[in-house]
Amino acid sequence: MLLSIHAVVVTFLGICASLSAATPLHLRDDHIGAPQDATFDYIVVGGGTTGLTVAARLSEHASVAVIEAGGYYQITYGNNSVVPLYSLTRIDAIDPSPQFPRRPEIDWELVTVPQTNAFNRTVHYAQGKTLGGSSAFNTMSYLRSTSSAYQRWASMVGDNDYTFKSLLPFFKKSVRLTPPNLEKRNSANATPEYDPSAYGDGSPLDVSWNNFVDPTLTWLAKSLQAIGIPINPKGFSSGELKGGAWLPSTIDPAHATRESSQTSFLDYADANTQIKVYPYSIAVRVLFENETATGVSVDTNGTIYTLSATKEVIVSAGVFNSPKLLMLSGIGPTEVLTSFDIPVVANLPGVGQNLQDPTSINVANFVNTPNAQSIVANPATEPEALRKYVEEAAGPYSSAAGYISYERLPDDLRQTLPPATLAKFDNFPSDFPDSQYIVGTFVMANGSSMGAISSTFTRTFSRGSVTLASADYKDNPLIDLGWFSDPADADVLIAGVKRVRQAWSSEPALTIRLGAEVLPGDTVDTDEEILSYIKNNGNQLWHASSTCSMGKAGDKSAVVDSKGRVFGVKGLRVADLSVVPYALPGHCQANAYALGEKIARDIIDAR
Numbered sequence: 001m002l003l004s005i006h007a008v009v010v011t012f013l014g015i016c017a018s019l020s021a022a023t024p025l026h027l028r029d030d031h032i033g034a035p036q037d038a039t040f041d042y043i044v045v046g047g048g049t050t051g052l053t054v055a056a057r058l059s060e061h062a063s064v065a066v067i068e069a070g071g072y073y074q075i076t077y078g079n080n081s082v083v084p085l086y087s088l089t090r091i092d093a094i095d096p097s098p099q100f101p102r103r104p105e106i107d108w109e110l111v112t113v114p115q116t117n118a119f120n121r122t123v124h125y126a127q128g129k130t131l132g133g134s135s136a137f138n139t140m141s142y143l144r145s146t147s148s149a150y151q152r153w154a155s156m157v158g159d160n161d162y163t164f165k166s167l168l169p170f171f172k173k174s175v176r177l178t179p180p181n182l183e184k185r186n187s188a189n190a191t192p193e194y195d196p197s198a199y200g201d202g203s204p205l206d207v208s209w210n211n212f213v214d215p216t217l218t219w220l221a222k223s224l225q226a227i228g229i230p231i232n233p234k235g236f237s238s239g240e241l242k243g244g245a246w247l248p249s250t251i252d253p254a255h256a257t258r259e260s261s262q263t264s265f266l267d268y269a270d271a272n273t274q275i276k277v278y279p280y281s282i283a284v285r286v287l288f289e290n291e292t293a294t295g296v297s298v299d300t301n302g303t304i305y306t307l308s309a310t311k312e313v314i315v316s317a318g319v320f321n322s323p324k325l326l327m328l329s330g331i332g333p334t335e336v337l338t339s340f341d342i343p344v345v346a347n348l349p350g351v352g353q354n355l356q357d358p359t360s361i362n363v364a365n366f367v368n369t370p371n372a373q374s375i376v377a378n379p380a381t382e383p384e385a386l387r388k389y390v391e392e393a394a395g396p397y398s399s400a401a402g403y404i405s406y407e408r409l410p411d412d413l414r415q416t417l418p419p420a421t422l423a424k425f426d427n428f429p430s431d432f433p434d435s436q437y438i439v440g441t442f443v444m445a446n447g448s449s450m451g452a453i454s455s456t457f458t459r460t461f462s463r464g465s466v467t468l469a470s471a472d473y474k475d476n477p478l479i480d481l482g483w484f485s486d487p488a489d490a491d492v493l494i495a496g497v498k499r500v501r502q503a504w505s506s507e508p509a510l511t512i513r514l515g516a517e518v519l520p521g522d523t524v525d526t527d528e529e530i531l532s533y534i535k536n537n538g539n540q541l542w543h544a545s546s547t548c549s550m551g552k553a554g555d556k557s558a559v560v561d562s563k564g565r566v567f568g569v570k571g572l573r574v575a576d577l578s579v580v581p582y583a584l585p586g587h588c589q590a591n592a593y594a595l596g597e598k599i600a601r602d603i604i605d606a607r
């Protein structure tokens with residue numbers, strides 16, 4: 001079978017469901033901006049994960065406008081983005097294949113250039129084009145990176161604000177944690193362990209544990225424990241990524257609905273501030289007078305007008321669109337700007353460079369245990385699942401991702417890595433994990449259940465880039481993910497596949513496993529065969545970062561300083577995953593929310 005897991009899943013996705021009224025939509029009429037010139041203290045470009053966090057916090061103190069290309073995903077995409085299980089089965093917009101279904105109402109439809117080190121594959125890279133941004137269709141896992149990873153960030157940018165200790169108050173500020181509901185989870189094999197001191201009394205972002213445990217996942221979790229990766233009693237929010245954890249998710253536990261930056265921060269700001277939102281509106285360019293940002297040119301359904309900022313413009317358009325907008329505004333590598341006749345405001349060669357995108361590979365088998373998807377795919381069990389969801393906010397529809405592990409590879413496998421690859425690890429703190437394993441389950445059209453364990457490297461050596469395709473703001477940028485441009489990434493994935501196969505050969509896995517390995521399959525055996533399989537089938541986790549990297553003054557590749565201020569100009573910041581200076585281990589959304597809190601604080605303190 002040559003299909004990747006994602007391709008398998010999307011081939012039998014149903015037609016998009018229409019709107020369910022599960023989530024009330026709140027934006028007040030007088031909080032929706034009319035398409036005409038207006039002036040605010042702050043203008044935030046992009047109502048995504050980081051952008052709505054920044055905007056909501058700034059609007060506690062000042063007048064704020066948010067420019068967002070999309071609308072409400074609950075309206076444009078029905079309950080696909082709302083029901084947790086659908087994040088795994090119905091969000092067809094995230095299909096990475098170049099034949100992805102077109103969903104312009106929620107996705108930017110970005111497609112990469114051929115990946116020269118991955119057999120010239122082109123990849124669709126889903127990015128949310130909606131209020132909520134990518135938090136509107138991510139898989140909702142909530143975890144943070146490691147203390148040493150944040151220390152590395154702090155050292156790279158010369159600012160101790162980025163140590164885990166300094167960031168922790170910002171992580172806590174957003175999050176309202178609800179402890180696991182053990183009764184609804186009803187699984188002694190999946191009792192979450194975590195460190196309550198990593199959370200405080202924050203709000204408005206709900207984080208909680210699924211009100212259902214996928215039965216197959218408990219076996220896959222046991223198989224990773226059986227090869228020597230025990231549960232970490234602290235979980236993954238205390239600055240450690242070591243061992244395994246049943247993860248919390250950005251889910252509202254009372255209703256078992258997706259929590260995005262829109263259902264949290266935007267709803268909060270709508271109810272408590274005078275925030276103004278410009279939906280279906282595209283930022284054309286940032287406007288400057290001399291070297292000071294004075295506003296943004298905006299296109300709302302074809303009407304072009306100017307929103308002026310008396311204080312600052314904050315660009316939160318995401319890892320691909322923030323560098324694009326900077327370049328369209330005259331900030332970027334001079335040779336790129338002049339080739340498109342864009343007047344240069346600041347020559348910053350780092351804009352669009354340093355793209356880092358960790359990739360992963362699945363090892364999958366048929367299993368004899370049910371999973372959340374197979375239960376709802378079965379006409380005999382679906383009605384009870386739906387009842388449980390609607391009446392109790394529980395059951396398989398209420399659950400999404402679940403269990404992740406991190407480890408330093410065992411010595412015998414580590415020794416199979418080329419010395420040049422091991423030597424590159426020396427540029428990272430010694431307690432960095434080597435590999436991440438994510439367990440997942442799937443159901444085939446004929447009802448067969450499948451289990452998958454993916455492996456991902458946690459240090460990203462390959463580098464890609466984003467540049468302009470044209471000077472037209474309606475065109476998507478040219479994206480080269482640079483996949484496998486550094487061979488060290490694939491080396492670690494090869495070892496990861498071997499390690500995951502050990503888990504699949506452990507006693508708990510053999511209890512549920514049926515037949516020969518499905519993916520990659522028994523014919524993929526030697527290192528060369530695994531490498532080729534990885535290049536053909538490796539997938540993104542949608543964790544791309546670092547295209548407007550933060551750095552020290554004088555560092556020619558840096559785009560923003562440690563407070564997000566764009567070098568070479570005044571009144572302009574970038575706040576989103578593009579400024580994180582390297583791909584942190586762990587997942588991204590917790591960092592996006594905390595960064596939003598932190599940059600908002602910097603802006604408020606600077607007034």
Ligand SMILES: Cc1cc2nc3c(=O)[nH]c(=O)nc-3n(C[C@H](O)[C@H](O)[C@H](O)COP(=O)(O)OP(=O)(O)OC[C@H]3O[C@@H](n4cnc5c(N)ncnc54)[C@H](O)[C@@H]3O)c2cc1C
Pocket residue numbers: 045046047048049050051067068069070094126127128129130131132133134135137138139140141142143281282283284316317318319321322325401541542543544575576577578587588589590592
């Ligand atoms: C499929 C998928 C699964 C994921 N799973 C997880 C997970 O389980 N856990 C996790 O931690 N992370 C996950 N992530 C990653 C995480 O969601 C993202 O890294 C994070 O949301 C990015 O936040 P951001 O603020 O940088 O950008 P975004 O949230 O993407 O926000 C950018 C916003 O800017 C808007 N915009 C862009 N250009 C313009 C313009 N010119 N004018 C107006 N508006 C514009 C966009 O429409 C968007 O709303 C996943 C991501 C995806 C896509």
Ligand SMILES: *[C@@H]1O[C@H](CO)[C@@H](O)[C@H](O)[C@H]1NC(C)=O
Pocket residue numbers: 017018019020078079083386389397
């Ligand atoms: C999602 O919406 C569709 C169409 O309205 C409906 O049939 C389905 O039951 C909904 N799913 C859930 C889990 O509520």
Ligand SMILES: *[C@@H]1O[C@H](CO)[C@@H](O)[C@H](O)[C@H]1NC(C)=O
Pocket residue numbers: 114116119120
């Ligand atoms: C990828 O494309 C380049 C440029 O067209 C070509 O030179 C190269 O041979 C291709 N590689 C593969 C593996 O097809």
Ligand SMILES: *[C@@H]1O[C@H](CO)[C@@H](O)[C@H](O)[C@H]1NC(C)=O
Pocket residue numbers: 289290292
């Ligand atoms: C821009 O420069 C001109 C000429 O030096 C000056 O008159 C004007 O006030 C400046 N504008 C701003 C916003 O600084």
Ligand SMILES: *[C@@H]1O[C@H](CO)[C@@H](O)[C@H](O)[C@H]1NC(C)=O
Pocket residue numbers: 035071280300301
């Ligand atoms: C812009 O278009 C969207 C989608 O068609 C529509 O919902 C919205 O009301 C329009 N906005 C304005 C200001 O015309």
Ligand SMILES: *[C@@H]1O[C@H](CO)[C@@H](O)[C@H](O)[C@H]1NC(C)=O
Pocket residue numbers: 444445446447448
């Ligand atoms: C179900 O379909 C898959 C391919 O889609 C096939 O590999 C598998 O053998 C089938 N299972 C059964 C029980 O027929």
